[in-house]
Structures are given as structure tokens and as C-alpha cells.
Amino acid sequence: MQANALNGSNVETPVAEAGSAGNGRIASTSKSTLAQAPAPAPSATASSPPGEPSYQSMDSEELSALEEIAEAESESDTEIDRLLDAAADTFPPETVSLLVKDLKQRGIVYFLRTHVVPDPSPLRIKHLLLALGVFLPRSIRDSDVPIDVLLPILKTALARILRRREKLPQYNTVADALSLISTRNKIMILSGAGISVSCGIPDFRSHDGIYASLQSEGTYQLDDPQDMFDKSYFLTNPSMFYSFAHRIFPSNFTPSSTHRFIKLVEEQGKLLRNYSQNIDTLEQLAGIEKVLQCHGSFASASCTDPGCGYRCKGSEIADAIFGKRVPRCPRCEERKGKEEKPSKKRRKVGNGRSWRPADDSDEEEEDDETSLPGFGILKPDITFFGEKLSSDFDHALLADREEVDLLIVMGTSLKVAPVSEILGHIPHSTPVILINKTPVLHLATDIMLLGDCDRIVEYLARKLGWNLPPVQPSKDVVGSRAAEQVKHKVEVQDEKAEVGVESGAKRQPDGQGERETEEEPERLMNSHAWLFKGAEPGRLPALLAEMEEEDEDDSEEGEQGSDGPDDAAVPDGPTSA
Numbered sequence: 001m002q003a004n005a006l007n008g009s010n011v012e013t014p015v016a017e018a019g020s021a022g023n024g025r026i027a028s029t030s031k032s033t034l035a036q037a038p039a040p041a042p043s044a045t046a047s048s049p050p051g052e053p054s055y056q057s058m059d060s061e062e063l064s065a066l067e068e069i070a071e072a073e074s075e076s077d078t079e080i081d082r083l084l085d086a087a088a089d090t091f092p093p094e095t096v097s098l099l100v101k102d103l104k105q106r107g108i109v110y111f112l113r114t115h116v117v118p119d120p121s122p123l124r125i126k127h128l129l130l131a132l133g134v135f136l137p138r139s140i141r142d143s144d145v146p147i148d149v150l151l152p153i154l155k156t157a158l159a160r161i162l163r164r165r166e167k168l169p170q171y172n173t174v175a176d177a178l179s180l181i182s183t184r185n186k187i188m189i190l191s192g193a194g195i196s197v198s199c200g201i202p203d204f205r206s207h208d209g210i211y212a213s214l215q216s217e218g219t220y221q222l223d224d225p226q227d228m229f230d231k232s233y234f235l236t237n238p239s240m241f242y243s244f245a246h247r248i249f250p251s252n253f254t255p256s257s258t259h260r261f262i263k264l265v266e267e268q269g270k271l272l273r274n275y276s277q278n279i280d281t282l283e284q285l286a287g288i289e290k291v292l293q294c295h296g297s298f299a300s301a302s303c304t305d306p307g308c309g310y311r312c313k314g315s316e317i318a319d320a321i322f323g324k325r326v327p328r329c330p331r332c333e334e335r336k337g338k339e340e341k342p343s344k345k346r347r348k349v350g351n352g353r354s355w356r357p358a359d360d361s362d363e364e365e366e367d368d369e370t371s372l373p374g375f376g377i378l379k380p381d382i383t384f385f386g387e388k389l390s391s392d393f394d395h396a397l398l399a400d401r402e403e404v405d406l407l408i409v410m411g412t413s414l415k416v417a418p419v420s421e422i423l424g425h426i427p428h429s430t431p432v433i434l435i436n437k438t439p440v441l442h443l444a445t446d447i448m449l450l451g452d453c454d455r456i457v458e459y460l461a462r463k464l465g466w467n468l469p470p471v472q473p474s475k476d477v478v479g480s481r482a483a484e485q486v487k488h489k490v491e492v493q494d495e496k497a498e499v500g501v502e503s504g505a506k507r508q509p510d511g512q513g514e515r516e517t518e519e520e521p522e523r524l525m526n527s528h529a530w531l532f533k534g535a536e537p538g539r540l541p542a543l544l545a546e547m548e549e550e551d552e553d554d555s556e557e558g559e560q561g562s563d564g565p566d567d568a569a570v571p572d573g574p575t576s577a
């Protein structure tokens with residue numbers, strides 16, 4: 001079982017952290033995915049053709065809810081057999097395994113276009129779902145539900161299969177990681193809050209992260225600290241966010257060695273794209289060009305009234321943020337001044353239909369968004385829980401999955417979808433290197449380099465014979481004066497380190513000069529995990545020890561002439577060197 005947890009082959013744990021329910025005033029919201037409730041689950045496939053690219057709105061919790069209903073209906077064995085036989089007539093097991101293989105390699109969009117669009121009959125989709133192991137409630141199974149109800153269910157079921165990426169057994173060592181980085185030329189880098197921690201910006205989920213601080217301070221009386229970034233909360237009480245935002249607004253921060261490493265990969269002509277979950281705009285300060293800020297950033301702000309459309313630079317709301325004031329939208333204010341009516345199209349809080357079985361209370365909870373205090377004010381263009389990511393994310397991923405030949409995941413807990421699901425959406429044959437302080441156990445990665453990411457990338461750069469580049473900020477970052485200051489600060493740091501940018505990999509971020517001895521990472525047992533300075537391996541050593549014991553037991557059983565384990569049931573251990 002632990003082996004499965006490590007190689008991801010049979011991970012049952014949902015990819016995303018289960019969030020608490022919402023505040024009750026507005027439609028409840030789980031924080032497991034930014035695009036999840038109250039965003040419309042079926043929109044990605046229902047309102048658009050099934051092959052339309054979208055990697056969002058795949059809500060595994062809703063699928064589980066349907067499956068629970070189906071289970072509670074407790075069909076007779078005869079009925080179950082009848083259904084499975086009917087499904088197997090259309091999709092025999094060999095076909096299903098080929099389809100799953102195709103899905104893992106070619107992706108969800110290709111799958112839908114190739115295997116569903118040409119014959120999208122509801123009955124066929126129901127059979128496909130059954131063949132994939134999804135048992136639907138009677139209300140869906142036995143009625144003429146339209147295709148736009150079934151497609152989102154199918155899409156979510158496919159996404160769940162994709163989440164079960166298996167570790168590639170041929171990649172395990174630091175040498176493998178170095179060889180991959182030096183030979184691969186289309187490297188995708190998925191980064192998170194951990195890469196900005198050394199810049200003085202706390203991450204979210206560490207014991208000293210933003211959520212833990214919000215919880216322990218208790219200032220905001222939040223049921224769940226993640227509600228600070230919840231769209232519904234924001235609309236109801238924007239002053240709460242604005243009394244906090246100054247703590248995360250990018251000001252006076254300097255890119256870390258890890259940001260510079262990403263730039264270095266770009267300079268080597270190897271960066272396919274940096275998918276950043278960070279909102280701190282440090283990528284721009286480091287001069288990284290091929291970056292997609294998946295959760296938006298503070299670089300711009302927009303009016304929360306979609307009918308208004310006012311958008312401005314993030315720097316324009318900086319004063320309000322530091323003054324802990326809610327920034328008004330100038331266009332809406334002007335309109336109000338002229339006593340014109342603002343765009344008062346009644347908008348439901350949250351939105352859309354859901355394929356969750358109808359719940360009458362939904363109707364009662366429908367609120368008029370326009371009457372909320374957060375309507376018609378400026379909000380930084382960061383993606384809150386309950387908001388969809390920009391369609392740039394879908395388009396970029398659709399294109400990049402065809403090219404990517406290596407994925408490096410850095411400084412992220414991979415707990416927030418849809419970004420965390422990138423691992424499943426790229427071809428499962430693409431190697432994945434994790435660089436993180438703590439291990440990620442709910443998704444399979446091939447090589448885990450654990451420790452402080454700055455130390456790790458400095459090590460890698462040194463071994464590769466590459467030099468960390470100087471900081472070359474892009475012009476369009478928040479406050480260009482800040483950018484110049486940062487550039488100067490890093491130049492001084494590099495000079496102080498006496499090795500300068502020429503051998504930047506040897507410098508320490510604190511400018512204390514060269515390290516006395518080069519520290520080599522320690523291999524955790526015989527696994528694919530390597531410990532660098534700052535690693536917090538948590539329960540990984542215990543899991544590996546248990547696995548080793550299980551392996552020994554298995555081999556003893558084998559020697560005693562037992563039937564031996566079924567090959568297919570034994571996961572490829574992560575320990576092969």
C-alpha cells in the first residue's frame with residue numbers, strides 16, 4: 001500500500017486537499033480546486049464541444065457524490081452483472097485498457113476528440129463510464145439524460161484516471177536528474193510558493209505558512225483560513241482581504257536563486273514554460289519570459305463588476321493595499337456620480353449548473369451579487385477559490401503537452417487543482433523531478449530532491465557547469481523602480497560573494513561567500529528520494545522502511561514456493577537504482 005502511495009499507481013487520496021464547507025451565507029465551497037464550486041462543473045464540456053480544450057472544472061468530489069448515491073441504491077448482483085455485460089459488449093476489457101493507455105499518453109482532449117466526439121450517443125457514454133468503473137445512480141442511468149450532463153461526468157472520470165500517474169522506474173538518482181536536465185530541451189517548470197520563501201514571502205501550507213498564521217492569529221474569525229482567498233467571501237466582505245493584502249503584496253522582494261535557475265533554464269533555450277502558481281511577480285523581476293502565472297498576479301487589478309470592465313495596473317491599488325482600504329472602481333464611481341445605473345444584471349453568487357443531483361436549497365441560496373459590498377470595486381487579478389483560471393492555462397497546456405520532455409516541480413505542495421493535475425495531463429512517459437522541502441506523496445514523481453530549493457538548484461547548476469544569471473527584470477512589473485532596486489541589490493550581493501555572476505552558482509543567497517565544502521545529498525535508503533540541506537522528509541523514511549519489509553516478505557514467500565504475487569498487483573518499487 002505504501003509502495004502504491006509512492007509510485008502513485010493506486011493512490012486513493014484525492015489530489016486536492018479537502019476543504020471545509022463554505023460560510024453558509026453563500027454556496028458552499030471546497031478549497032480543493034480553484035475552479036471548483038461554485039464554478040459550473042459541466043461548463044467545460046457542456047457548453048462547448050466535447051473536444052474543446054479545457055483542463056478545468058473537473059470536480060472529483062461531485063463524481064464521488066454520484067458514486068455514493070449509486071452505492072446506496074444497492075443494486076442486486078444480477079442487475080450489476082447485466083449492466084457490466086452491456087457495457088462490456090460495447091467496450092470489452094482489451095479495448096478499455098487500450099483506451100486508458102491512449103488517455104495517459106495522448107491526454108483528455110485528444111481522447112474526447114478521438115473516442116467520444118465521433119459517436120457521442122448518451123448510451124455509449126454510459127457504457128464507457130461503466131467500463132471505466134463508474135457506477136451511476138439510477139436517476140442518471142435509466143433516464144434520457146442529455147449528453148451535456150454525461151460529458152462532464154466522463155471528463156471527471158478520465159481526470160481521475162489521469163491522476164494515477166505511475167512512477168517511471170528508470171529514473172531514480174541525482175545523476176539521472178542532471179542527465180535529464182542537460183539532455184532535455186522542452187522543460188516545463190511548475191513552481192509554487194516554496195520558491196519565494198527565501199525571499200521573505202511565506203508559503204501557504206507549511207507550519208509557518210500563511211494559513212497557519214491566519215489560523216493562530218485568529219484575527220479574521222475564518223472557519224477555514226483559505227477563505228481569505230475565496231471569491232464569495234471577498235464579495236461579501238472585501239475589507240477583510242484588504243486589511244490583510246499588504247502582507248502578500250509584492251514590494252521590496254528579491255528573486256531567489258530558484259527564480260534565477262528558472263531564468264537559467266530559459267537562457268539555455270530549454271524552458272518550454274514556467275507554470276507558476278505564485279502571485280508575487282518575482283518571475284518578472286528575475287526576467288523569466290516564458291512564464292504563465294496560473295493564479296494571476298498583483299500586476300493588474302480589475303473591477304468586480306464584469307459589466308464594467310475597468311482594469312488597471314496593480315501599482316494603482318498599492319496605496320489602498322498599504323492603507324488597508326478597499327479600492328473603489330473609478331469608472332463605477334463616476335457612473336454613480338452621474339446617477340447612471342450600473343450594470344445591474346442580476347447575477348447569481350457563484351454560478352452555473354451542476355450535475356450534482358438537484359438540491360432545492362440551491363435556489364434559496366441564490367443571491368444577487370450586485371448588492372454585495374464587494375461588487376463594483378477593484379480586486380487584484382489573482383485567482384480566488386471559486387474562480388476559473390484564465391483560458392490561457394488551457395491553451396498553454398494543450399500546446400505544451402505535445403512538446404514537453406521533462407517536468408520539474410518546485411516548491412509546491414501540489415494540493416490545488418487544476419495546476420496540481422498538470423502531472424496527469426502531460427504524457428505519462430514524461431519524467432518528473434520534484435524539488436521541494438517536503439515530499440509529495442499523493443502524486444508519483446520519479447526523482448525527489450528534497451531540501452531547500454535554492455541550495456538544490458545551486459547544486460544542480462554547479463554540477464551542470466552553468467552559472468546563475470544576473471537579475472534582469474522585465475519592464476512591465478509592478479513598480480519599475482522596485483525592479484531597478486532589486487537588480488542593484490542582487491548585483492551587490494553577487495559582488496559581495498566575490499564570485500560574482502560569472503560563477504553565480506557558487507554564491508550564497510545571503511552573500512556570505514563560497515561554501516567551504518560542497519555538500520553532497522544523502523540518498524534516503526535505496527529510494528528515488530535524496531536529502532539536501534533543509535529537507536523535511538516527514539513520514540517518507542518510515543514508508544520506505546515498511547516497503548522494504550514488505551518486499552522482503554514477498555521475496556521470502558516467493559522462495560517458499562508459494563503461488564507468488566501477481567505481477568500486475570506488485571507496483572514497481574521506487575527503489576530500483
Ligand code: OAD
Pocket residue numbers: 191192193194195197198203204205206209226229277278279295382383384385410411412413414415416435436437438451452453454
Ligand atoms: P503551499 O504552501 O501549498 O506549498 C508550498 C510547498 O513549498 C510546501 O510543500 C513546502 O514544503 C515547500 N517549501 C517551502 N519552503 C521551501 C523551500 N525553501 N524550498 C523548497 N520547498 C519549500 O503553496 P502552493 O503549492 O504554491 O492560491 O499553493 C498553491 C496555491 O494554494 C497557491 O497558489 C495559493 C494557495 O491557496 C492562491 O493564492 C490563489
